[in-house]
Every structure is written in structure tokens, then in C-alpha cells.
Amino acid sequence: MKHSNEAVFDRDDLMERVGDDASLIAMIASSYLEDLPDQWLALQNALQDNDYTRIAAAAHQIRGASGNVGGKALSCLCKEIELTALAKNSTQLQWLAGLLDNEVIALRQQLENEI
Numbered sequence: 001m002k003h004s005n006e007a008v009f010d011r012d013d014l015m016e017r018v019g020d021d022a023s024l025i026a027m028i029a030s031s032y033l034e035d036l037p038d039q040w041l042a043l044q045n046a047l048q049d050n051d052y053t054r055i056a057a058a059a060h061q062i063r064g065a066s067g068n069v070g071g072k073a074l075s076c077l078c079k080e081i082e083l084t085a086l087a088k089n090s091t092q093l094q095w096l097a098g099l100l101d102n103e104v105i106a107l108r109q110q111l112e113n114e115i
Contacts, residue, residue, distance in 0.1 A: 006072035008103070009110035014070035029111040032069045039065065040104060043081075047097050055085035055093070071107040 011025075018024040039062050046054035063078035077099055084093045 006076045008071070008073045008106045010070040010072050011114070013072070017068075017070075026115050028069055029114045032065055033108060033111055033115075035065065036062075036104070036108070043100075047093075050090065052085045052088050056082045059085065066107065069107075069111065071111075074103040074107045077103050 014025055014028070018028065039058065043055065043058035043062060046058050059078040059082040063075050063082060066072075066078065067075035077096065081093065081096050081100075084096055
């Protein structure tokens, strides 16, 4: 189930940001992939604890990092999670959280191709 019409990975956007430097894209992608597991774990733990403040903070962190690497779909989903956590809407939050795994896997696969 897809959450938005955003691209999983917008390589053109990232290329524009880094001046068409493929080696810089590889470095950025590698750094993102190195940091993502800890960010992901923080979000998963916050979701498990139903801690809205931590959920919003973790989602915000993943949102920004994903957006910076061209991960538009995951960034968009994390924005929705962040706003939903701030609104304390547990039903909507559970639905959105169920979409996370697929978006993270899809972006990770796309970025691994860039390294």
C-alpha cells in the first residue's frame, strides 16, 4: 500500500543539490544508510511506548534526513507521522506506522544502488 504519489527516491533532486557530483551522492547515501538504523530504532521504540513526543521527534529527524537525500516518499510519510503524533491520533498513527517498513526498505534499496 503506497501512502503518497511522491517518488521513493528523486535522484534528479539530489543531483541538483550536489551539483551533479556522483561521488558526493555516494558519500551522502552511505552516511544516510549508516545513520538510518539508529533513527529507525528510536522511532520504533517511541511507537511501541506510544510516546507522542518521542514519535514526533524521531519522525522529524527521519523526515529531514530522508528529504535531504531525495527520499521524498519516506519524508512525506514521516511528516504525516510527526503531525499525527502531535495531534495524538493513535488510530491514524498506527495506520501510518504500518506503512513505514515498506518505505524504508524501498529507499534503502534505491540508495544502495547509488553507492
